[in-house]
Amino acid sequence: MAGKKNQKPDYEKMLRKAGVRITRPRRVIVDILAGTDDHPDALEIFRRASAVDPGISLSTVYRTTKLLEGLGAIHRHAFEGGPSRFEQAQGEHHDHLIDLDTGDVIEFKSERIEQLQNEIAEALGYDIIHHRLELYGRKR
């Protein structure tokens, strides 16, 4: 899952299509997101962006992640405790297991669970718009 993201998404094209300007800060931030398979939070993106261009502000990181999220280009995860973390919206859907000791995020996917979720919602008369499945655990 991580490590085999389909192909690096063309965020610039997405931005262009969205009719927003392609600025230097956006290019930097977007490149960072497109080039990683982990789940950095805003501050971490800010650090990485600062290494490329020290002028970029944390505000712009927040504004850009929000913009990309709105475009469906990235996903936001509010894992318990910490700040929001982001990842590209490429690849197939998956859920996460968070290592309570290290904070590591491990991705997994269960077609069976996805299916059961749909059956449950169906039985309750609902359509699922999105969901959240997070396992919090420690190494055995």
Place this chain on the structure above:
Amino acid sequence: MAGKKNQKPDYEKMLRKAGVRITRPRRVIVDILAGTDDHPDALEIFRRASAVDPGISLSTVYRTTKLLEGLGAIHRHAFEGGPSRFEQAQGEHHDHLIDLDTGDVIEFKSERIEQLQNEIAEALGYDIIHHRLELYGRKR
């Protein structure tokens, strides 16, 4: 599920066992939690508590919910968007479907999903400490 909570928990006994003092604010807050099957947030608990004793402060609501959570007497849910919401830790484990239009919280339980979660964690070499499964949807 909601509406058929096993039996009203004796929070006073829990508090006593925890070695903390049974104060008027605590009694009021604890009674509110013990007497409802919904998922109120701190502000809502504060409103309900204020109706009983106008002197109770929001700080005390926060402190008491945190205390009860620490004792395992109540559960905290950080549904997306809003503030934390609480419910008694009685009854069997269940997960939630949140109505995106009304904010209503619907409880459900799937032994199959719980089982699959364990198998996934097992396969990854982890023990699940707790998890979060939330379906966000709208009426069909």
Place this chain on the structure above:
DNA sequence: ATGCAATTGCAAATCGTTTGCAAAAAGAAA
């Protein structure tokens, strides 16, 4: 009733995030 530690209410602080605003940059048009 007394004494002291635990708890409270209040106000101020905190954390992650958002926002107003004036200055800077994008990019369409000339």
Place this chain on the structure above:
DNA sequence: TTTCTTTTTGCAAACGATTTGCAATTGCAT
């Protein structure tokens, strides 16, 4: 290119939810 208009930026201040310091109050064991 230069000009023009609009969007975007950085900064600082505001924000909402929650936590905290502190002095006053309370619970409760003696």
